[in-house]
Amino acid sequence: MAELLQHPEIMQKACKELGEVVGKDNIVEKFHIPKLHYLDAILKETFRLHPPAPLVPRSPCTTQTISEYTIPKGSRVLFNVWAMQRDPEAWEKPLEFQPERFLLDAGRGDFKGNNYSFLPFGSGRRICPGISLAEKMILDIVSTLLHSFEWNIPHGTTLDLSERFGFVTKMQEPLIAIPIAKYYSSEHYQ
Numbered sequence: 001m002a003e004l005l006q007h008p009e010i011m012q013k014a015c016k017e018l019g020e021v022v023g024k025d026n027i028v029e030k031f032h033i034p035k036l037h038y039l040d041a042i043l044k045e046t047f048r049l050h051p052p053a054p055l056v057p058r059s060p061c062t063t064q065t066i067s068e069y070t071i072p073k074g075s076r077v078l079f080n081v082w083a084m085q086r087d088p089e090a091w092e093k094p095l096e097f098q099p100e101r102f103l104l105d106a107g108r109g110d111f112k113g114n115n116y117s118f119l120p121f122g123s124g125r126r127i128c129p130g131i132s133l134a135e136k137m138i139l140d141i142v143s144t145l146l147h148s149f150e151w152n153i154p155h156g157t158t159l160d161l162s163e164r165f166g167f168v169t170k171m172q173e174p175l176i177a178i179p180i181a182k183y184y185s186s187e188h189y190q
């Protein structure tokens with residue numbers, strides 16, 4: 001939501017897609033979600049720039065040598081997914097919020113951990129088992145928020161997208177956004 005408020009043109013495109021797929025005075029339902037390709041690209045771009053779990057831990061069960069590094073058995077290794085997903089060698093204009101990059105190359109947004117420059121849910125045998133639940137819930141919630149309300153930040157304020165680094169990434173300052181009802185009928189909000 002913060003990135004969308006920062007990029008009104010992207011928010012507008014997402015709302016246009018919702019208007020076409022869901023219809024102006026209908027509520028979002030489960031069968032609409034797989035048709036929301038642009039919103040899905042927004043979710044992937046958000047996970048790329050702001051992975052909720054920025055460090056993925058591993059511990060080798062035997063001593064391993066990778067390039068000139070020896071990693072002793074049992075040591076704690078943290079994969080910095082946050083940095084990997086902003087690597088300029090893997091991503092064009094890595095610091096820009098551009099959902100289109102996932103529309104042009106759908107394989108890049110694979111959550112299964114096969115693409116080592118995009119690992120928001122980890123990879124391998126300890127990969128997150130909640131991927132499909134998380135993806136469905138977030139798309140369900142964000143699509144409903146966008147389709148039901150127009151969003152603005154409070155007058156005279158600016159958005160601060162800086163993050164608090166930790167086990168789970170959070171915004172440094174909580175997002176404050178003001179909803180304005182979009183539907184004519186109040187039934188939709190009950």
Ligand code: HEM
Binds near residue numbers: 051057124127
């Ligand atoms: C935005 C949503 C979520 C994100 C970004 C996320 C991310 C992650 C990541 C990065 C890992 C570590 C994977 C690895 O070590 O390779 C993980 C592990 C795990 N996640 Fe999630 N997760 C999310 C939601 C969920 C949900 C909804 C559930 C359960 C309903 C869940 C259950 C788990 C469990 C049980 C593990 C540990 C798996 C293991 O160690 O074998 N996660 N998650």
